[in-house]
Amino acid sequence: MNAILNYMKRNYKILGIVALLAIFLASFKTVSSELGLNNSINSILGIDKVDADPDKDKLLLELITFVIEKGHYDPAKIDDAFSKGVYKSYLESIDPSKRFFVQSDIDEFSKYEDKIDDMILNKDLSFFDLTYNRLKQRIKESEGFYKDILSKPFDFSKNEEFNTDYEKMPYPKNDDELRARWEKQLKLSVLSTVTDKQKLQDTPADKKDSTKDAAKVSDKKADDGKKKTFAELEKEARESTLKSLDDYFGVIDDLKREEWFSVYLNSIAERFDPHTFYFAPDDKEKFDTSMRGSLxxxxxxxxxxxxxxxxxxxxxxxxxxxxxxxxxxxxxxxxxxxxxxxxxxxxxxxxxxxxxxxxxxxxxxxxxxxxxxxxxxxxxxxxxxVEIEETYAKSSIVKKDGKIYGVINLPKFYIDFENKDNRDAAKDVAIEVKRLKEQHVDGIIMDLRDNGGGSLKTVVDMTGLFVQQGPVVQVKSAGKQKEVLSDTDSSVLYDGPLVVLINNFSASASEIFAAAIQDYNRGIIMGSKQSYGKGTVQNLIDLNQFVRNNALGDLGALKTTTQKFYRINGGSTQREGVSSDIVMPDRYSYIEMGERDSDNAMPWDKIDPAQYKPIKNNFSDAIAASKKRMAGNEQFKLMDENAKWVFAKKDENTYSLNIDKFKAKVVESEVEAKKFKALNDYKNSLVFEGLPYEKALLAKDPALAEKKERWFESLSKDIYVEEAINVLGDMQNKTAKGNAVTVKKDKMVKTR
Incomplete structure (x- = not known):
């Protein structure tokens, strides 16, 4: 979702003030004998003379805030408002369920609420030290709570309730209230486990899903075939909850101070925007591994x-x-x-x-x-x-009303800059388009749903497959002129009817592609009301580069927002995303999703548009026909009803601790949800199949054939793809003719 766009690698040079700062520091020869910090940065950061045993926490605090302030695209002002944001975020991070601190602790902490900004500037760690030591104390006290509470059976006949909306919940006034909260929380956990166990052992054998190995779970029936009693199930649930908490507190006890301090640092870093993040040394290694794609x-x-x-x-x-x-x-x-x-x-x-x-x-x-x-x-x-091949571009064809249409699915905008022979999403999509053209398709669907983004270079190249040369996206760094990234190839690989499918989780590079297609009026964007809304570029900065002869150990890295990208019409995709030309109801239609749901997301803005010439297509009739079709479609009506139900239920956070009422509520929800089962059972009348070249390959590779068949089956149940095909039919023969385009020869593939 938060894919880092490799804009730096596209230009094969280091951009941005942070990288320039690193070069600047490296150019100095005079260094501090104790720490190896450049004297200039000593002066900038206010470090007069580093002690022989320097405080690593203070140095990290200084480095992180300095690098963010100098390198972030639009750094927030470190003032009282910033301080209050850090205060709230930090306490929510270390005690999210409000089951450790009591109100007297918060009263003591609150005097720092508007002073953290000054403490950051003065390298003062007293707030962190206070909260860290108090948290350790409260955690130790809480261990006695849960062990005592779980040593006795719960009484589920009482009419009690528990609200899990911890954000709105006040802190306990005292230890008695804290213990009462622990008791209700544990009671709810055990109650839900007991009812799950009862449901599993009461499920008839012929209704158990053997494909999920459901028959093997121990809490269905005892080995002798007899059902376990409620008391036995309740005791098992308490024991498993006890073990879970023992494991949890064991992990907490093993946490070092530096790991808690990383939480504090990130409460500061993330106030600049949701994608600015500090990686401690171990976390950086895991991040590097995840970017390599371990699936x-x-x-x-x-x-x-x-x-x-x-x-x-x-x-x-x-x-x-x-x-x-x-x-x-x-x-x-x-x-x-x-x-x-x-x-x-x-x-x-x-x-x-x-x-x-x-x-x-x-x-x-x-x-x-x-x-x-x-x-x-x-x-x-x-x-x-998970096979990595599953993340690559793939295509299918489908026939309807005597026409042939193509579907290209692209899960991410992948590229490997280090190896020219490795896969590149733009090249792979070009190959799929070529193959579809060989089948004389009458329209193509580019499916970018759930595509979290990827390489900026790739999206520029891919857009060029469908439009003439021209701007694709505008990129702006702090304090610098915008740069317009353009497709430089005047030829077009495909100029026929085009639909781009997006949803709430289409982000970053996906939004650039959809926006460019929309701004050029090249095709129709269909799907959720709007895409995710991530219009920023992040770079990973190694903090060790700022320190010479470092005797403190690995300092980790900082991922920070260094650039923003804009549509060629000048508008940002940040927060607002890309709005669909044809809005299709989904279960999140009435819920705020994506970047706009974050309180500290960077704002939407706009810059001057790039110079580009929209294509003279008129899609109004196709859009109107689709809206009319969906308005009369029972499946879409049910989807919209489901979305309203989801919205109404999303804030229901109060659960009864009375077993009869708890079960009744579960049954009520299941009954309400049953009417929406038809959404999962839906199947269209279309037959999706592979391209001719695949038949020989699939015959030799049963595993690959099975994967393809699963995809074809999912397409046959996809009402969104079905409607996109209807729209392609409406668009056919109405795509603008006479536009001066040169269609790329089939043998050619973009390889910029």
Missing amino acids: EGIGARLQKKGDYVEISELIPGGPAWRGKELEQGDLIMKVAQGKGDPVDIAGLRLDDTVKKIKGPKGTEVRLTVKKVDGSLKVISIVREV
């Missing part, structure tokens, strides 16, 4: 959100993506290994949650997730190794 496990990328972990991206072709149950935006609450009991992951670090979810190929993991509509669902997934 083992369930095929999902995760990010921390409050006390839990959010699904930020599903890897195309992976088991989670194929299962269609796990979705972006889902919150993972519990993790179970095969037939093991579910483990509550509340408060666990992201790394530790990932370790629980990952596992050997062929093993099962069961995730208890909170859906966007607020409902809880247990999803079983068999782990696999």
